[in-house]
Amino acid sequence: MSTQPISSAEINSDGTIVKKKLGIGFWLCVTWLGLMALIALFTPLLPLKSPTQNFLDPANGRPPYSPSWKHWFGSDKDARDVFARTLHGARISLTVGFAAITAGFLVGGTVGVISGYYKGWIDRISSFVFIVLLSFPSLVLAILLTSLIERSLLTISLVLGLLSIAPVGRLARAATLQFADREFVLAARQIGATNRRIIIKEILPNVAIPMSSLALLGMAVAVVAEGGLSFLGLSVEKGITWGGLIQLGSESSKTLEEAPWIAFFPILMLFLTVLSLNFAGDRVRNYFDVKETTL
Amino acid sequence: MRYYVQRVALAILLLLAVSMLTFGALNVLGDPLFNILGPVAGDVNNPESVEMINAAKREFNLDRSLPVRYGLWVSDFVQGDFGVTFSSTGQPPVSGVISERLPRTITLVLMAQFFAIFVSIPWALITASRAGKVSDRISTINAFFLVAMPNFAIAVILKFVFSIKLGWMPLTYTADDPLRSRIFQMVLPALTIGLPVAAVYQRLLRTDLITTLQQDFILLARTKGLSKWRILFVHALRPSLFSFITVVGLNTGALIGGSIVSETVFRIPGIGSTLVESVLRNDFPVVLAIVMIVASSFVIINLLVDFAYTLIDPRVRR
Numbered sequence: 001m002s003t004q005p006i007s008s009a010e011i012n013s014d015g016t017i018v019k020k021k022l023g024i025g026f027w028l029c030v031t032w033l034g035l036m037a038l039i040a041l042f043t044p045l046l047p048l049k050s051p052t053q054n055f056l057d058p059a060n061g062r063p064p065y066s067p068s069w070k071h072w073f074g075s076d077k078d079a080r081d082v083f084a085r086t087l088h089g090a091r092i093s094l095t096v097g098f099a100a101i102t103a104g105f106l107v108g109g110t111v112g113v114i115s116g117y118y119k120g121w122i123d124r125i126s127s128f129v130f131i132v133l134l135s136f137p138s139l140v141l142a143i144l145l146t147s148l149i150e151r152s153l154l155t156i157s158l159v160l161g162l163l164s165i166a167p168v169g170r171l172a173r174a175a176t177l178q179f180a181d182r183e184f185v186l187a188a189r190q191i192g193a194t195n196r197r198i199i200i201k202e203i204l205p206n207v208a209i210p211m212s213s214l215a216l217l218g219m220a221v222a223v224v225a226e227g228g229l230s231f232l233g234l235s236v237e238k239g240i241t242w243g244g245l246i247q248l249g250s251e252s253s254k255t256l257e258e259a260p261w262i263a264f265f266p267i268l269m270l271f272l273t274v275l276s277l278n279f280a281g282d283r284v285r286n287y288f289d290v291k292e293t294t295l
Numbered sequence: 296m297r298y299y300v301q302r303v304a305l306a307i308l309l310l311l312a313v314s315m316l317t318f319g320a321l322n323v324l325g326d327p328l329f330n331i332l333g334p335v336a337g338d339v340n341n342p343e344s345v346e347m348i349n350a351a352k353r354e355f356n357l358d359r360s361l362p363v364r365y366g367l368w369v370s371d372f373v374q375g376d377f378g379v380t381f382s383s384t385g386q387p388p389v390s391g392v393i394s395e396r397l398p399r400t401i402t403l404v405l406m407a408q409f410f411a412i413f414v415s416i417p418w419a420l421i422t423a424s425r426a427g428k429v430s431d432r433i434s435t436i437n438a439f440f441l442v443a444m445p446n447f448a449i450a451v452i453l454k455f456v457f458s459i460k461l462g463w464m465p466l467t468y469t470a471d472d473p474l475r476s477r478i479f480q481m482v483l484p485a486l487t488i489g490l491p492v493a494a495v496y497q498r499l500l501r502t503d504l505i506t507t508l509q510q511d512f513i514l515l516a517r518t519k520g521l522s523k524w525r526i527l528f529v530h531a532l533r534p535s536l537f538s539f540i541t542v543v544g545l546n547t548g549a550l551i552g553g554s555i556v557s558e559t560v561f562r563i564p565g566i567g568s569t570l571v572e573s574v575l576r577n578d579f580p581v582v583l584a585i586v587m588i589v590a591s592s593f594v595i596i597n598l599l600v601d602f603a604y605t606l607i608d609p610r611v612r613r
Contacts, residue, residue, distance in 0.1 A: 132312045135590045137552025140570065144317065144586065147574040148324035224445045228556055231447040232571055243447065250451040250560070253466050257459045264455075267448045275443035282439075 026283040029276035036273055039087050040094040049081040051088045051240055064259035074261040076248065086266050089242040092235070093270070096157050097223035101215055103161025104168045104222075111165070112172025113207060117180050117199055126169065133166035139228055146234045153236050156229070160222045171214055175207040209288050216281030220274045227270055242266045302601060306594045313590045314372075317583055318365050327381040327577040331355065355381060368580075372587070378580035380573075389580045392569065397588065399468075400565035402478070403557065404550045406485035407492065412543060414489070415496035420527045422497070423504035434497075441494035446553055450487040450560040457483060468563040484557040488550055499542055503535040544600045548593030 039046070057065065067074040073082035115123040133141070145159045179185060180203065188198050229235040230243030249263025250256045256263060331351050352358040356367060371378060377389035422431045444452075457464040468480045507513065508531055516526045555567035562568070566585045573581035 128308075128312075132309060132316070135309055135313050135593055136586070137549050137589060137593065139552045139555055140586060140589055143555070143571060143574055144320060144582070148320060220443070227445050228447055231556065232559060234571075246448065246451060250454070253454070253459060256451070256455055260455055263451050267451065271440075271444055271448060274445065275439065278443050279439060 020287055022283050022287055026280055029280040029283075032272060032276045033280065036090050036094060036269075040090045043088055043091050046087065048084040048087060051080065051084040054078050054080060064255075064262060066259070067261055073265040074259065076259070076262045077255065082245075082262055082265055085240050085245060086242070086269055088240045089245055089266060090269065090273075092153065092230075092239050092241045093223055093226055093243075093273070095153060096160060096226040096236070097219045099153075099157035100160035100222040100226075101164055101168075101218045103158060104164025104218060105211070105215065107161070108165035108168030109172045109211065112169035113176045113199060113203060115169075116173040116176025117195070117203060119180075123173070127173070130166040130169050133163070134170075138163045138225065142225060142229055143232065143234060146229055151235060151237045153239070156226065156236050160225055163225065164218050164222060168211075168214065168218065172207060172211060175210050176203055179203055179206050210285075213281045213285035213288070216277050216284060220277035220281065223270070223277065224274055242270045246270070298605065299602070302598060306598050309594055310587070310591060311369075314369065314583070314587055315365065317586045318368065318579075319361070321577075321579045321582060322361055322364065325577045325579065327355070327357070327579055328352075331381055355379075368583070372583075377584045380581055381576075381578045389584050392581055393566065393584055393588070396564055396566050396569055399481075399563055400551060400554050400558070400567055403481055403484055403488070403554050403563065403565060404547065406478075406481055407488035407550055407553075408543065408547060410485055410489035411493040411496055414493040415500060416532070418493070418497045419500035419504055420532065423501045423508060423531075424523065424527055426501075426505050438494040438498055441491050444491065446487055446491060447556045447560065449490055450484070450557055453483045453486055454560065466561075468561055470564060480561075481563070484554075484561040484563060487557040487560070488553045492546060492550065492553075495546075496539065496543065500535060500539045503538060504531055507531045507535045541600055544596055544603075548589065548596050551589050551592065 057063075057070075063075050064077050065075040067082075073086055075081055076085070111126050115126040136144075142159055142163060145162070146156065149155050149159075185198055185202050188202050193201070226235055226241065227243035227246070230241035231247045233244075233247065235241050235243060245266040246263050248255075249259070249261075249266070328348060328351060332347060349358070356364055359367070368378065375390070377393065379388055380386070380392065418434065422434045425431050454466065458466045464483050465476075465480045468477065468484075470477075472480070504527075513526060513531060516530050521530075551567065554565060555570060557563070558565045558568035559571060566588065570582060570585045572578075573585070
């Protein structure tokens with residue numbers, strides 16, 4: 001594994017070299033993610049109905065109203081617009097997902113690279129901390145922590161960030177180990193480069209490539225975890241989340257039977273977003289030809 | 296021998312660290328008094344209430360310092376005494392709660408695991424034998440879809456389709472029903488956990504099978520004129536199962552985590568749903584017991600997988 005170069009070209013059986021492509025699926029996913037990111041960023045500016053207002057319509061009978069021209073995704077039991085609520089839900093879900101994986105990369109990536117580069121006691125301690133964190137199934141640890149703290153956007157992101165430290169750190173360490181003793185690192189050391197310079201200029205660019213697909217896959221995991229937490233009522237307390245919307249729509253079997261749209265539109269959005277993150281991450285990994293075993 | 300001792304010592308150290316973290320987090324961040332006393336717990340100006348609060352603190356050892364409490368808890372725990380629940384009566388004992396609910400979770404996880412294995416093996420065999428063809432590509436897309444579906448969403452969809460629309464499956468779990476109907480009631484919850492896992496197993500086994508199918512002995516078997524299915528099942532499957540078995544083993548611990556959502560949606564009183572309830576009630580002893588059970592099963596399975604490796608390949612034991 002250590003000698004395998006990371007490249008974006010593929011050699012065919014007849015010896016011709018073909019440039020690999022990310023494929024149309026990848027760009028579709030990126031488009032969807034970009035759209036979601038724009039929605040999340042600019043929700044207050046969009047011409048949406050208020051997500052908290054009750055659009056009671058006596059002529060239409062009692063809510064929930066089914067999807068119509070007026071309410072694209074229908075309304076919930078309190079006559080609130082499911083379309084507006086679903087788009088608003090993108091905000092917390094994506095923010096938490098993005099913030100969590102960023103935090104995980106900052107802490108886990110740094111610790112992983114440092115322990116992979118210096119080895120020794122730093123490596124031993126950090127590896128032990130990583131295994132301790134990994135001995136909790138992640139949802140158990142998340143539930144444990146979120147139940148005890150005040151649940152705001154920041155704290156939920158930090159908890160999920162904490163959960164991503166160990167997997168990110170282990171991959172960063174493994175990737176660093178592969179490069180730490182390579183000739184170009186040795187050469188840099190020979191001409192007198194400091195450790196800090198070697199890490200930043202020589203190691204990081206190489207480690208960043210396998211990590212880039214982990215960023216996408218990790219964000220998918222964080223978005224799902226946030227969804228799971230809010231489904232259990234343990235995510236951001238004030239605010240609309242996809243998990244919370246799904247929970248509201250499926251709480252009682254009666255609601256689910258009479259108004260399946262309340263749960264199913266958020267499920268669809270969540271599904272498409274997670275699918276896009278997974279698929280894009282997988283394509284990036286393939287593109288750079290990273291072996292699955294290192295992830 | 297030294298290798299085994301080291302691995303067991305590490306496992307014990309790991310569990311100690313997990314218990315310290317959990318115990319510390321619960322006791323520093325949470326406050327169980329409300330669950331024990333009700334509204335009285337917040338009434339610190341009334342001397343009568345203060346008396347009750349102090350009595351409760353004494354009764355549940357909450358007046359001791361944190362390290363002392365941890366020490367008491369550990370020494371009880373290793374002797375099999377999980378303590379009392381933090382409620383007004385302290386009843387039932389935690390071990391009672393666990394022994395009532397753990398079997399349900401174990402059944403659920405085993406059903407999910409069996410389901411995932413029995414779906415993924417034929418699925419992987421079919422797709423690996425036609426790798427790159429249209430049916431393989433469709434199956435890849437399906438696997439992606441399954442993995443991208445969060446398990447709470449799968450639970451809601453399964454419930455909607457099979458319980459509500461088709462009416463084939465019961466909506467919830469009833470603890471008093473006879474065993475057969477309880478198993479039947481666990482089918483959808485087990486599918487919820489098992490479906491995405493089956494997709495993961497299939498991806499893994501398919502890759503390994505494709506590698507095996509390129510080996511010379513498969514070519515030999517084909518030139519001998521053996522049937523395709525005989526080659527797949529008898530010759531190709533066994534040498535491809537190595538990493539499959541590892542992942543199946545390691546996943547068992549993670550599946551207990553997956554049962555939390557499934558148990559909550561389908562109202563199964565197992566340890567997953569109990570964890571959510573107790574954590575919200577600050578019922579520390581129950582939470583600790585469940586976290587330790589989950590972490591221990593995870594660590595022990597890991598250890599067994601490692602030991603199995605050393606039996607298969609003694610070079611690991613360096």
